[in-house]
Amino acid sequence: MRDYLMKGIGFVKYILLILLAVFIVGLMRGDKISNAKIEDVAEKVTKAVDMTELSAADNRTVRRLYGINVNDYEGVSLYVSDSNMKVEEVLIVKLRDVSQADGVETAVRERVDTQLQSFEGYGPEQCKLLNDHVLDTEGNYILFIVNQKAQAADQAFQKSL
16 A cells, blocks of 8 residues: 555656646746847738738827827837728737736727627628737737738747747
8 A cells, every 4th residue: 555655646746847847838938028129020020911001000090999008118010901991900019018918918809899890790801800810929029910911920920039
């Protein structure tokens, strides 16, 4: 009986060591702070998508669409569709602090919900694009993209950091 109990304790120790290693790796990968300039990140992301029908938006547009003040962040780049009938957008935010991520993510989700309500019933292709959006938070950077090539843009985003 004692041998059986000792084997059980050894097994529990082994499992705990594995869990500890996974936890440490998760912490190390978690809040990866990037020193990349937002202009460089935006350039690489926008090269991955067709930008012919997208234009850079000003600070007032960012506030109107997302309810966020660009001055609260280290940098914000927003590109929106030139047409009111299309939902394509690219938003890149460089946070001053990773604690700001939840607020930006909430603003993005609210934007998606608003757009889905606006296009529901008459814009099924636009709703599909919205549902297939990418929202990626990597340390002090956030990418939100609604585009046919969202996955390629996300890969470019991750590589640019």
